[in-house]
Amino acid sequence: MTLEELLQRAAEEREKQAAFRHTIRVCVAAGCLSAGSDKVKAALQAEVEARGLKHTCQVKGVGCLGLCSVGPLIAVDDAYCRNVTPEDAGGIIDRLGDRPAERLYLSAEMPFFARQQKIVLENSGRIDPERIEDYIAADGYQALLYALHEMTPAEVIREVTESGLRGRGGAGYPTGLKWSTVAKADGGGQKYVICNADEGDPGAFMDRSVLESDPHRVIEGMAIAGYAVGANRGFIYVRAEYPLAIQRLRAAIRQAERAGLLGNEIGGTTFDFSIAVRLGAGAFVCGEETALMASIEGKRGQPRPRPPYPAESGLYGKPTLINNVETFANIAPIIRKGGAWFAAIGTEKSKGTKVFALAGDVQNTGLVEVPMGLTLRDVVFDIGGGIPNGGRFKAVQTGGPSGGCVPEQYLDMPVDYESLTKLGSIMGSGGMIVMADTACMVDVARYFMEFCMTESCGKCVPCRVGTAQMYGLLTRITKGLATAEDLQLLEDLCDMVRNTSLCGLGQSAPNPVSSTLRYFRDEYLAHIAGRTCPAGKCEMVADPEKEVA
């Protein structure tokens, strides 16, 4: 397909859609689906059909609308309806063009929707993820064909570099720099592009939503990356626990191939690019890039020491570009609107937006995308709506098992890579778990340590044994069995495991412990010296003497 044909198809599809007077968008991403949104969609379609409104009102399944806590969520033109049941269908159609019933109505003006800024999620909740035409109508694949026809690979990389985009997987490595390194590497004719969709942090579902809501965006980003670095093969490594994302991704790849937007001689140029999906079998460590590549090669999913970095020697020993889902999802808009446009959003060192999965003790749980630099308070209290049932805020956990807990006094810190690192946490992939004062911070640290312990691959000693030892010590603390020496040993282990582990999993595993020790040391001491849990969560062993023996 040439650029002219693509624009032609976009115009045709837009015209077709404009013919409808009303559009009802029903979220069919995993969250709302599990609440029964497919039945809601069927009921609405039946109602429209029965009333003969088929040509004036379209009902379409779309990706995530964001506010998962009140699903099934639908959008009737510009108004949102929450907790919709199939029985509501008649009433909703009755009031088309009018405000929906008060019980269902959610204003698009509420801070949850109004304060977001959408780049990655610009099509989520707007387009049908299963139809390539819908993506094309939303300017999809224009960036790819434009890049192929009008830009050199070096120009593409310059644009990405200028945008200031940094890796959204967690570490924040400059994307443009990574691309240029792979572009310069000599692969002897073969290089690879990998999309890391092995999202595994507890409470995080950003990548899943992007893949379920707008799979073509990721494919387009990868193809542009392939052109920029000189790779003609791509892999998407996605965890098998995401069946819907996998299904939509595979369908999207087929559609793109059929439309000539993937495969050989894309857009009538000499550029070939194909994408294959690889499924992860549920190991958290396979989100680490070298373990992920070992897994794709069919080996045991274990990391190896770097250097050499994947850019030099990656998949099958060839130069490999590996980026996260959200990173690739930012590429098409950057090429379409320019690096300078992107660089104008966010803070000095953290550009653009970040998608967060808001979860835990917060009113509005769901998926949000905010410009970098917004404060944590804005995210938790304004967008998130604060703590439900009049509870008190205690901490917000970012970055999953590699991250840390940020207490109330730092809520006015901006959300960007450097600030969160300074606070002893990390940006991470975007999980954000809010905790009320009913949460015991030692117990939280213990939870994350248990996760790291069971997910440690077992290759290096500090991570394999260190996490088990730390978990044992934390368990002793929560049972009221620990001594001051145990706390000292715990701190020594934190330092040692962080500095000696082979990969990021072990190096960051102590973070939940060190950050809670830094801000909530009194809770640890209460468990140890006072044998009480201030939050009332942990049960102390009645007779410690007996237990120790």
Added chain:
Amino acid sequence: MANQNVKIVTLVIDGKDVSAQQGQTIMQVAREAGIYIPYMCHVEGLSNIGACRLCLVEVQGQRRLLPACTTEVAEGMVVTTNNERLRKYRQMIVEMMFAERNHVCAVCVSNGHCELQRVAQKLGVTHVRMPYLHPKLPFDASHERFILDHDRCILCTRCVRVCDEIEGAHTWDVRGRGTESRVIIDLDQPWGTSESCTGCGKCVNVCPTGALAEKGRATAEMTKKRQFLPYLTIMREEDWA
């Protein structure tokens, strides 16, 4: 043998100026210079995996500690192989190796000939601060000549590599994750039933502890012969060249 293309670099290890061929690891160069760096998963003649973390060294200008066994030397590198911080980490790592499984030297076939014991002595590990995890582990005596005692295994995977890289049988592998990891025979079956095992005994001889031993050895009787490895490796390199 003379290779005109070998580049020579000079670097500093522990304040000592040394020269090296490009492509050599810090471990190799340090050994030539008579500088001891402790290790457990490394063994000369096999591929290096940087897993035990005992050989971590400080390299000037690098934020992280680097394993000496996998890090190649570079011109002007300044390496510190021994200081208080590294000693502390190494001691803790050795302590963790002891605490992970059931290492009871007094009744071990390798007592007195054990690399773990020797490293612990060199590093001055006199006691273990952390609680022993005491896992319940099986013992495999089904092979006619060898035994596998998981209680003594430190998961260095030397057996896995020697079997794959030198013997070419790949009888050994690892199953499970974290502390549940375990070396296995073929598809996790008794050693005696393995069809891929050639019975060569290389795994037994590279094993640093008493996890793999010959049958019929009593306490402290199991000495290991490792001379075959560098010899085999060199022979193969010459063949290929």
